[in-house]
Amino acid sequence: xxxxxxxxxxxxxxxxxxxLASRPGAALKTFRISGRAQGTTYAxxxxxxxxxxxxxxxxxxxxxLDNSLSIYQPGSLxxxxxxxxEGVVMDKHLTNxxxxxxxxxxxxxxxxxxxxxxxxxxxxxxxxxxxxxxDSAAIHAIMPCVGSDKLQIFGGKLVKxxxxxxxxxxxxxxxxxxxxxxxxxxxxxxxNYIVEVGGEIRTKGHKYPGKERMSIGIETPxxxxxxxxxxxxxxxxxxxxxxxxxxYRKFREQGxxxxxxxxxxxxxxxxxxxxxxxxxxxxxxxxxxxxxxxxLAAGVDGAFGIxxxxxxxxxxxxxxxSDGTVADTASAGFGxxxxx
Amino acid sequence: MAGAGLSTAFTPLFGKTIGPADKxxxxxxxxxxxxxxxxxxxxxxxxxxxVACCDIIPENLQKGLSLAxxxxxGYTDYRKLLxxxxxxxxxxxxxxxxxxxxxxxxxxxxxxxxLEKSMTYDIPQAIDLVKKVKASGLVFQIGYQYRYYGLxxxxxxxxxxxxxxxxxxxECQYNRNSNWRFPVKDPKMERAINWRMYREYCxxxxxxxxxxxxxxxxxxxxxxxxxxxxxxxxxxxxxxxDTYDNxxxxxxxxxxxxxxVTSVLSNAYNGYxxxxxGDKATVEILRDKALIYPETINNAKGTVDGVTGATIAVTTQxxxxxxxxxxxxxxxxxxxxxxxxxxxxCVRNKKEPVSNVETGRDGSIAIHMGNAAADTEKVQYxxxxxSA
Numbered sequence: 001x002x003x004x005x006x007x008x009x010x011x012x013x014x015x016x017x018x019x020l021a022s023r024p025g026a027a028l029k030t031f032r033i034s035g036r037a038q039g040t041t042y043a044x045x046x047x048x049x050x051x052x053x054x055x056x057x058x059x060x061x062x063x064x065l066d067n068s069l070s071i072y073q074p075g076s077l078x079x080x081x082x083x084x085x086e087g088v089v090m091d092k093h094l095t096n097x098x099x100x101x102x103x104x105x106x107x108x109x110x111x112x113x114x115x116x117x118x119x120x121x122x123x124x125x126x127x128x129x130x131x132x133x134x135d136s137a138a139i140h141a142i143m144p145c146v147g148s149d150k151l152q153i154f155g156g157k158l159v160k161x162x163x164x165x166x167x168x169x170x171x172x173x174x175x176x177x178x179x180x181x182x183x184x185x186x187x188x189x190x191x192n193y194i195v196e197v198g199g200e201i202r203t204k205g206h207k208y209p210g211k212e213r214m215s216i217g218i219e220t221p222x223x224x225x226x227x228x229x230x231x232x233x234x235x236x237x238x239x240x241x242x243x244x245x246x247x248y249r250k251f252r253e254q255g256x257x258x259x260x261x262x263x264x265x266x267x268x269x270x271x272x273x274x275x276x277x278x279x280x281x282x283x284x285x286x287x288x289x290x291x292x293x294x295x296l297a298a299g300v301d302g303a304f305g306i307x308x309x310x311x312x313x314x315x316x317x318x319x320x321x322s323d324g325t326v327a328d329t330a331s332a333g334f335g336x337x338x339x340x
Numbered sequence: 341m342a343g344a345g346l347s348t349a350f351t352p353l354f355g356k357t358i359g360p361a362d363k364x365x366x367x368x369x370x371x372x373x374x375x376x377x378x379x380x381x382x383x384x385x386x387x388x389x390x391v392a393c394c395d396i397i398p399e400n401l402q403k404g405l406s407l408a409x410x411x412x413x414g415y416t417d418y419r420k421l422l423x424x425x426x427x428x429x430x431x432x433x434x435x436x437x438x439x440x441x442x443x444x445x446x447x448x449x450x451x452x453x454x455l456e457k458s459m460t461y462d463i464p465q466a467i468d469l470v471k472k473v474k475a476s477g478l479v480f481q482i483g484y485q486y487r488y489y490g491l492x493x494x495x496x497x498x499x500x501x502x503x504x505x506x507x508x509x510x511e512c513q514y515n516r517n518s519n520w521r522f523p524v525k526d527p528k529m530e531r532a533i534n535w536r537m538y539r540e541y542c543x544x545x546x547x548x549x550x551x552x553x554x555x556x557x558x559x560x561x562x563x564x565x566x567x568x569x570x571x572x573x574x575x576x577x578x579x580x581x582d583t584y585d586n587x588x589x590x591x592x593x594x595x596x597x598x599x600x601v602t603s604v605l606s607n608a609y610n611g612y613x614x615x616x617x618g619d620k621a622t623v624e625i626l627r628d629k630a631l632i633y634p635e636t637i638n639n640a641k642g643t644v645d646g647v648t649g650a651t652i653a654v655t656t657q658x659x660x661x662x663x664x665x666x667x668x669x670x671x672x673x674x675x676x677x678x679x680x681x682x683x684x685x686c687v688r689n690k691k692e693p694v695s696n697v698e699t700g701r702d703g704s705i706a707i708h709m710g711n712a713a714a715d716t717e718k719v720q721y722x723x724x725x726x727s728a
Binding site: 043045194196200201203207214215216217218219221234242243244246 | 645646647649650
């Protein structure tokens with residue numbers, strides 16, 4: 001079969017599948033898949049006449065994502081880039097994530113920066129914990145290795161201008177994974193689903209058989225790394241994505257001070273801002289996930305500055321006042337999502 | 341002599357000021373297993389000069405002196421050691437029944453005191469010692485070293501931060517699978533060496549082992565028990581001992597918090613452990629680490645289709661996460677070293693120790709209540725006059 005004919009049959013098959021899955025009046029059943037990936041859990045619920053995706057397929061998607069993007073997996077493509085002197089040829093996943101990361105780097109004025117990895121490691125939040133805290137001289141020495149403007153893409157190759165540059169796309173990879181799984185569902189004709197990976201979510205359509213809206217709880221910041229979630233607000237976003245970045249689960253204690261795992265790429269030091277949790281609604285999860293860290297690092301005023309330039313984003317921020325009490329605030333368009 | 345001692349004791353000012361660079365001249369009364377262990381730690385500490393040791397058993401005394409300063413003096417009568425005016429402070433690590441008379445004599449001699457746990461043999465002695473220490477103006481510390489250990493500080497902190505939710509129970513055990521005896525060459529020395537076997541000298545496992553855990557619960561809850569029930573027996577090691585070889589008590593703390601305190605001398609699984617049960621998580625404290633086991637309650641999630649939040653690390657049910665404590669890069673030291681360091685600090689700066697005569701009294705009274713509950717098979721209540 002030549003390439004053209006192959007594409008034709010593929011398209012025809014996709015249309016058949018699509019009509020099957022979305023045939024009006026057909027009774028949609030609930031399918032659920034859940035498991036572990038990327039050091040956390042994932043859960044997929046979709047509504048269709050028949051199974052469209054298997055656990056084996058989703059697990060294999062996560063595996064291919066890890067092979068490309070995981071700093072925890074020795075031999076991953078990102079690991080190879082970090083170990084390289086000059087750079088590597090990227091695969092599809094790394095290309096997608098790096099392009100979007102660079103765009104968001106620009107759009108957040110550098111507050112989202114994947115080259116922050118050497119700093120993350122110095123502060124003991126990397127793949128290996130560290131007993132010592134870095135001093136300002138050590139951070140100063142790392143700063144020449146930080147900055148996405150030191151990366152370039154030539155052809156399909158990601159190139160660094162200094163061997164010490166290392167990237168960590170953990171701030172965006174979960175959101176991207178959600179999109180990849182959602183796109184996989186869509187390619188199989190599924191039009192009603194919720195995909196969640198480690199608290200990053202994308203929804204489309206409704207729940208069946210009642211055709212209810214899908215509701216998403218926004219978690220109250222908790223004190224520990226493993227607390228069961230408590231819901232602070234409930235939203236329904238229709239077709240779109242929502243992600244949350246919080247400085248409340250991952251932190252190190254140091255002399256009574258909590259060090260956030262979010263490092264400000266401009267100063268090299270952990271973010272000590274008042275925002276403890278930033279929830280972002282966006283058309284896709286990679287966008288939401290890229291911006292949520294930046295809003296956390298920007299502080300309340302800075303966050304609203306970024307949001308004004310991006311009307312496609314809505315955000316809900318939980319922050320700590322100077323007296324220690326916790327309050328929340330949201331962008332003007334966020335209210336329409338609130339269910340309770 | 342007694343008069344002279346008293347006048348020193350009742351002078352609120354210390355006999356002499358010890359500068360920050362001066363070594364504290366220390367006498368060690370009781371150089372048995374615990375005393376020798378203390379001497380081994382003290383030898384490495386720049387704060388102290390161990391200038392005198394006292395023990396009635398010659399082997400013990402030799403051992404103590406071998407760990408002390410080259411010029412240290414040996415005594416078999418502790419009163420002679422106390423007569424040495426050049427000694428600033430004493431460590432008392434003798435069988436429990438000797439704690440009170442030795443501590444009183446040391447106060448009269450104007451010595452600062454580090455007294456091994458538990459504090460006193462009975463309740464009246466505990467109450468009286470509080471009065472005597474307060475009147476003396478001397479530093480008096482009880483050897484509950486866990487109050488000085490970062491692990492327990494961190495556990496107290498996470499309790500305060502509500503990691504565990506509402507705490508309702510403590511489960512404490514201090515178990516061993518041994519007869520808990522030391523070898524005796526001369527049968528005449530049996531009671532002197534194996535004093536832990538005899539009620540005449542101590543309260544058995546509760547006063548010699550579980551004392552730490554009772555003190556820890558008091559420390560973590562900032563309270564003391566209201567009442568206690570208990571059962572005990574000699575059912576395994578029927579070797580002539582008259583202290584229990586198993587005792588199980590339940591202490592009732594304010595607000596209905598209960599602490600079971602157990603010692604079994606015929607099983608050593610997780611020998612030393614304190615489990616703190618909260619409605620959000622459990623903390624299990626072992627010798628040198630603590631693990632936290634979150635509850636898998638997830639009521640919130642049932643009402644929505646998804647929850648967005650900072651990434652939740654996967655925790656396996658039944659597998660605890662280790663509680664991190666201590667400062668980065670800080671050396672891991674025997675908890676007793678921290679306690680002895682703080683004792684030096686208190687002596688130099690005239691501060692009241694964290695493990696002081698009142699916390700010591702609370703521990704000792706709780707121990708005696710627990711033993712009395714098992715002895716009488718009747719609930720024992722904390723009486724107002726205990727802490728008046």
